[in-house]
Amino acid sequence: MEIFGVSLQGLAGQLLIGLINGSFYAVLSLGLAVIFGQLNIINFAHGALYMMGAFLAWIGLTHFGINYWAALLLVPLLIGLLGIVIERALLRWLYQLDHLYGLLLTFGLALIIEGLFRYYFGISGESYEAPEALRGGVDLGFMFLPLYRGWVVVASLVVCLATWFIIERTKLGAYLRAGTENPKLVQALGINVPLMITLTYGFGVALAGFAGVLAAPILQVNPLMGSNLIIVVFAVVVIGGMGSILGSIVTGLGLGLVEALTRVVYPEASAVVIFVIMVIVLLVRPAGLFGREN
């Protein structure tokens, strides 16, 4: 059977790639959304911290014998701690100012982090082998599914849904939602909002670190891997709506698939389709598909 001159197997393969890219878009844009909700800062350092996550996994494995599974836990923790330091030392001072300052500061941070990794590791890239348990694949009948790729999609979805659940359905999430609307009042009701903001930034960038570890076995571990990806992720955020939790998850996955379908139907457009959609959304619904207009 053929669709658009592509076999079903080819189509399924493309869709899987789309789903994997979409998973990364979702986890990264989710982190950006969570951070934007509390800090009102567009975290340009996100891509660099994602890259750092991949590198820390690689360094852990090659220099310290820390395996993939341990890295999946430790690296987000480390990146989260780094985030806490960044928030306390730098971002804290910018909240009274225009959004633009936070953006510029995090952009500068991204350049510094990338510069450092480029200096120490060059740009040729390192490879990271998938963990033993996830090598190989299964035949699904209509396609061959490499296990690791299936794992990436599942792990991303679980993390996204868990985050969504915490924010939308728990007491802690109620604090976060209320804090997004009116942080001063939330603090006047007795909640330690500054601490909440610090931990939110830590959590948001930990998500980037997590995505970095997930990506290490699929992509080249390379100092530029973050800046390549993050541009698309920003477009995803704009399309989904700044700060929307569900929006970032759904839009991330959806756009990964749209990109894949475009690659099947009209490959020449696949690199730009997301940006075309972004322009259309900005014109028609500036707050984004899931954003609240105000």
Place this chain on the structure above:
Amino acid sequence: MTDAYSPNVEMLRITDLHAFYGESHILHGIDLSVNRGEVVTLLGRNGAGRTTTLKAILGLTGRRTGSVMMNGRETIAMPPHRIARLGIGYCPEERGIFASLTAEENLLLPPAVGSGGMSLDAIYAMFPNLAERRASQGTRLSGGEQQMLAMARILRTGARLLLLDEITEGLAPVIKQALGQVIRALREKGLTIVLVEQNFRFAAPLADRHYVVEHGRIVERVDKNELSSRMSTLHELLGV
């Protein structure tokens, strides 16, 4: 409750309080004190600085100087959440109901800041409408219901000092009456209340003492028993 009414124990003492919003100097040396179990009002014309006084107590303005003692503790250098945790409940002028929370989530949001707060059941008995609408989005409630919700959520926390900003503003007479009942009930329970009111007729029978604020200063202090003899002064100051 053992501390129900202790008229001579000071709950809140404000001395020479100045407060700023950015460069604007709004409060110019507020002095007032409130004893445990008292109900005190801040009266004044629009823009006099009453809301700012409540915000300055909680540390919600910009820079502030002077002294705000809460139960004998200096709070002028504390961040708002620590001040609130000393046992203050704040009901802001704009009500501050969160749109992204259900009515019940709004109600359960503030953490306990003292012991002896009302149970959820007791609150729903006091505000039956809120029980019916517990699953609705907070801002879908009517104005009156939102005001009830803003009051109810600080009654759960065990706060001993309530700062209430224009709670009757824009509400129907029946709802104003109901709120008057609530204030009386709270006073009987020994809570201390600072009430900012535009509506003097609502405030007069409830309060032990009235302060008149003008241009960020206290310009008049009228006790309950002086009320009838000082009425003309008040009328003049408030333009009512």
